[in-house]
């Protein structure tokens with residue numbers, strides 16, 4: 268008989284409901300958090316005189332033993348016992364009898380599960396943050412490796428302007444930095460202690476919630492038991508932050524899938540992260556990147572699931588909330604898996620310098636620089652824009668680069684250009700265009716180096732080894 272079934276029931280639970288309502292199949296991974304919370308709760312009950320020193324000590328020892336059993340997979344998980352909280356409490360009662368029956372004093376499963384998930388999310392956020400920092404470091408290390416390489420920047424996936432490869436890598440570092448800041452913000456709101464809110468109204472047992480919260484490393488104690496026993500905002504926030512990470516990874520994956528094609532020929536992906544075809548022997552497919560892009564769908568879906576789950580829920584705890592865990596866990600697991608592969612792919616892929624250079628002069632990447640050179644000589648922007656468009660037209664017809672236009676070609680567009688042609692030509696070509704950038708945040712080599720130095724400092728502290736989320 269499950270512990271939650273009091274003497275009020277006139278019949279035992281229907282087997283179909285047992286199967287329908289269990290959550291142990293997915294919440295068992297909360298056991299380390301559940302045991303940690305229970306240990307601190309028992310210690311607190313002892314401090315306020317509800318448990319004796321001996322009772323509290325016995326509970327601590329038994330909970331440690333139960334944790335070892337769970338670590339080793341020796342505690343059988345049975346759907347009849349509903350969830351992980353019940354399993355642990357029942358195992359305690361099996362060991363300690365009436366002493367075990369005292370643990371649930373001054374708490375409910377509502378604040379208990381809320382505490383467990385918050386502890387879990389806090390740790391999971393830290394782990395994702397370490398991986399994000401490592402991915403930033405991977406992009407940063409490419410800046411040295413690819414120093415001086417010029418790539419086309421695209422808008423509308425059409426060749427736009429030349430940029431340093433490092434400028435691309437810094438763009439990803441910035442995106443990931445926003446992800447880390449969102450994650451830190453979400454962690455702050457998750458890091459509030461619900462334990463002691465009990466079912467909904469608090470408790471008449473003289474518990475010390477502040478002591479419990481501090482012992483569990485929470486930054487604060489939730490001030491309203493009705494709110495905190497059912498609040499899942501932090502879970503939705505985490506799912507959103509993870510969605511943004513997945514979206515960023517998905518954009519990167521798509522870009523490198525394109526770059527690895529024969530058509531682009533920009534990058535060679537490490538073969539150990541590619542797969543072959545069972546029929547076409549020549550194929551080297553970028554499946555890791557495709558799956559990174561594809562798995563974003565489920566992360567977006569999980570966010571949607573959580574948003575719909577809490578829609579219209581009256582205060583306070585409703586059993587619907589049990590459904591928060593599968594999407595929340597899945598988003599963390601999926602993003603973790605994507606990051607774990609993104610890091611070595613970013614580190615180990617090789618830019619195809621020769622094939623990039625062979626076609627870097629195609630697409631008139633220096634046209635905007637030419638326009639700006641005319642503006643700097645006093646020509647109104649709209650006029651310069653029009654003239655350079657005409658010059659691109661002339662060059663395209665002659666199948667030559669802007670730098671190869673003759674003085675007469677310049678004059679054919681505007682006679683005034685004839686005298687400027689030589690000085691204009693010196694700023695052309697992709698290297699000239701890159702050197703000509705001036706603005707903060709541009710691809711100007713010194714500007715880029717300044718950003719590389721800034722990130723080198725910011726990312727200097729190496730992450731400690733990662734723990735598993737499981």
Ligand code: ARG
Nearest residue numbers: 290350376377380586588589
């Ligand atoms: N398994 C439940 C969940 O995850 C635990 C809380 C159940 N509370 C209750 N009053 N039935 O939400």
